[in-house]
Amino acid sequence: MSEEQIELLKKKLVVSLKARQQLERTYEQQFTMLTNFINRLSNVCKGIDIELDNRLAKLRAHLNKNTDIENIAPLMGDIEHLLNQHSTRLSLNIKQTQNSLITAGKQLQKVKNLPSDLRRELRKLMQDISEPKGSILLYLPTLNRLVSLYQRSLLLSNGGQDLSSEEQANLSALQSQVTSELINILSNIAFSGENADKIDAIREVLSTHVTADTIVNCCVEVIRLIIESITEERQSAQSFLFSLNDALNSVHTAVATSINGSQEINKSKQQLNEKLKNDLAGMSAELSKATSLDTLKKQINVRITDIVDALNQKEQLEVEEHTLLVDSLSEMESRLKELEKEAEEYKKKLSEQRFKSLQDALTKLPNRASLDERMELEYRRWMRYNHDLCVAVADIDHFKNINDTFGHSVGDRVLQIVAANLNKGLRETDYIARYGGEEFVMLFPESKLKDIEKRLDKLRIAISKIPFKFKNADLTVTISMGMTQFKAIDQPQSAFDRADQALYAAKSNGRNKVMVKY
Numbered sequence: 001m002s003e004e005q006i007e008l009l010k011k012k013l014v015v016s017l018k019a020r021q022q023l024e025r026t027y028e029q030q031f032t033m034l035t036n037f038i039n040r041l042s043n044v045c046k047g048i049d050i051e052l053d054n055r056l057a058k059l060r061a062h063l064n065k066n067t068d069i070e071n072i073a074p075l076m077g078d079i080e081h082l083l084n085q086h087s088t089r090l091s092l093n094i095k096q097t098q099n100s101l102i103t104a105g106k107q108l109q110k111v112k113n114l115p116s117d118l119r120r121e122l123r124k125l126m127q128d129i130s131e132p133k134g135s136i137l138l139y140l141p142t143l144n145r146l147v148s149l150y151q152r153s154l155l156l157s158n159g160g161q162d163l164s165s166e167e168q169a170n171l172s173a174l175q176s177q178v179t180s181e182l183i184n185i186l187s188n189i190a191f192s193g194e195n196a197d198k199i200d201a202i203r204e205v206l207s208t209h210v211t212a213d214t215i216v217n218c219c220v221e222v223i224r225l226i227i228e229s230i231t232e233e234r235q236s237a238q239s240f241l242f243s244l245n246d247a248l249n250s251v252h253t254a255v256a257t258s259i260n261g262s263q264e265i266n267k268s269k270q271q272l273n274e275k276l277k278n279d280l281a282g283m284s285a286e287l288s289k290a291t292s293l294d295t296l297k298k299q300i301n302v303r304i305t306d307i308v309d310a311l312n313q314k315e316q317l318e319v320e321e322h323t324l325l326v327d328s329l330s331e332m333e334s335r336l337k338e339l340e341k342e343a344e345e346y347k348k349k350l351s352e353q354r355f356k357s358l359q360d361a362l363t364k365l366p367n368r369a370s371l372d373e374r375m376e377l378e379y380r381r382w383m384r385y386n387h388d389l390c391v392a393v394a395d396i397d398h399f400k401n402i403n404d405t406f407g408h409s410v411g412d413r414v415l416q417i418v419a420a421n422l423n424k425g426l427r428e429t430d431y432i433a434r435y436g437g438e439e440f441v442m443l444f445p446e447s448k449l450k451d452i453e454k455r456l457d458k459l460r461i462a463i464s465k466i467p468f469k470f471k472n473a474d475l476t477v478t479i480s481m482g483m484t485q486f487k488a489i490d491q492p493q494s495a496f497d498r499a500d501q502a503l504y505a506a507k508s509n510g511r512n513k514v515m516v517k518y
């Protein structure tokens, strides 16, 4: 080989060495880039599967140590297998997520009374869910929307159920307080006919376990019935006033006709008087001018016939005037009689209404409004005459249990029977009212405290012996009573409060007792 050839070969070798070094650098760079990328990627996958995590950690370590590819190959095979398994699991999860969302959405669609905007939103969401998605993450916004729809519909349909247990307890205590108050109010309002039946039905509803919605609906219905009754009452008063007005109008017309008729008659009578005066003056002139008796006789005869005619006409007019007067008077009288009858009926209706408004519809005893009136009256009498006056408050024991065990209508029946028995045990001058619920108040004018205490105790025993039987079960009903006597410093309220305190003491001391507070 010539020197020239050797030189050429050297140069080629250098070039190919440089090219090889360049290639090796490029490979190295690419390898580092790939290693970094695999490192980062394996970090991202962390947490999906513990096996995969371990393998990836090993792979990262190998790559960082520049281990030969042949040594890493089996590890990469494992990782590929695990990744394949994971991908199958992932698509199964995606399908399951889609199915769960569809089921939850369909269930929400079945909820009744959802507002239309919520229903529309849900329909759109269901379309969205039914379109397949490549990743679970893509379902996250859909899931968020569905959860928010659930929350809204829960709030709408179960108002109050999201409250804490303490708030729930407060709410239900408030509900039963409002219900009791409403039942009390209802027994103090007098309704008649159809409206009375409707009020009974409302009381029936309120006596069961009611929701806040039902209480509100009952309140609205009661207000509607009250307005209806007031309107009816106003219409009846209005129609009475219209009849009164009609009657006055006809009396006015009769009087006006009679005055007009009288004026006409008076005018005719004046004309007749004028005519009579003229006839008489004519007669006197003819008398003074008379020359022959015969002609005078004839002339006087004519004048007398005229005068008799005029007098007849006058008499006729007077008869007409009298008849007119009698007619208009009898017209007035009959209208007034009608009016009197209507006023009488109206008065009767008013007093019936007043009676009803002071009577408790269930027990037919006087109600609380009546008690207020009577208490005031007895108090004033007591102030004036200074006789003894006692007041007692009675309350059925564990009445709530009776309602809860046997139902509200049995509770009502018990109330009626106890009320009738208490009333039966009183004297004519005594007084009893249903104060509200299962509580009664009694007033005993001109009575000594000791006597009343004995009588009340007899009543208490009598009530505990009433053989109540409901649904084949024997039921013993007892009452507790508190009483007191009016003292010099007392007002009606202070005496009542003292009797109420005595009742409270009777309840705390075992019930079925009469207690006195001095």
Ligand SMILES: Nc1nc2c(ncn2[C@@H]2O[C@H](COP(=O)(O)OP(=O)(O)OP(=O)(O)O)[C@@H](O)[C@H]2O)c(=O)[nH]1
Pocket (backbone or CB within 6 Å): 180, 183, 184, 187, 207, 362, 395, 396, 397, 398, 399, 400, 401, 403, 407, 408, 409, 410, 411, 412, 415, 436, 437, 438, 507, 511
């Ligand atoms: N059936 C019926 N129940 C009524 C009426 N008015 C009130 N009530 C009920 O009477 C019950 C009174 O219960 P509470 O005040 O707890 O008294 P109680 O169960 O009698 O207990 P004590 O008085 O402590 O012995 C409540 O459940 C009311 O709903 C009514 O007109 N008819």
